Amino acid sequence: GEDVEQSLFLSVREGDSSVINCTYTDSSSTYLYWYKQEPGAGLQLLTYIFSNMDMKQDQRLTVLLNKKDKHLSLRIADTQTGDSAIYFCAESDTGGFKTIFGAGTRLFVKA
């Protein structure tokens, strides 16, 4: 079945760039997402990319998609302590159905 995999932890220093990686298995995935979850809160959509795109930039966030390798990454420039959270990669098919989430990457930002 479909699967989304992420590394579990990432630790960076404040001001550095963070890169969170994700691999997925479903080649029919049409939309790929990055969500952020802070303690005790629900998930918040950060950004998403269509499968026909290679890159998307939104302020401090850069998403790169390698469709051949089924690899998605999220780069956070100038990481701040407020960026400490769990980041989930997710995929869905055309129409936004059957959204599948990875287990999440916990980002620690050291001051």
Add this chain to the structure above:
Amino acid sequence: EAGVAQSPRYKIIEKRQSVAFWCNPISGHATLYWYQQILGQGPKLLIQFQNNGVVDDSQLPKDRFSAERLKGVDSTLKIQPAKLEDSAVYLCASSLEPIISYEQYFGPGTRLTVT
């Protein structure tokens, strides 16, 4: 704009008891989702509604879980009877019609502990 509301926020029950969760989506959102998030894992989709109808319930354990969405607005998720492995956070999310937007807005979740 009010977000997705869920209640209760916390619930502790014994195994074999019943429990119900309530969700009020963002006004005007046609699609409503229920997810189960076990500690240390990502959310798993249990059921997806489009207005009143069920779009996908393939991962809903139908022998014990049920969900309904009356009048295409509020929704309830019920577990009867609960098992220890049902301990998780139950997240509700809503979104506009898929043709308009794929962004899902999540509520704060209900943390269920089954003892």
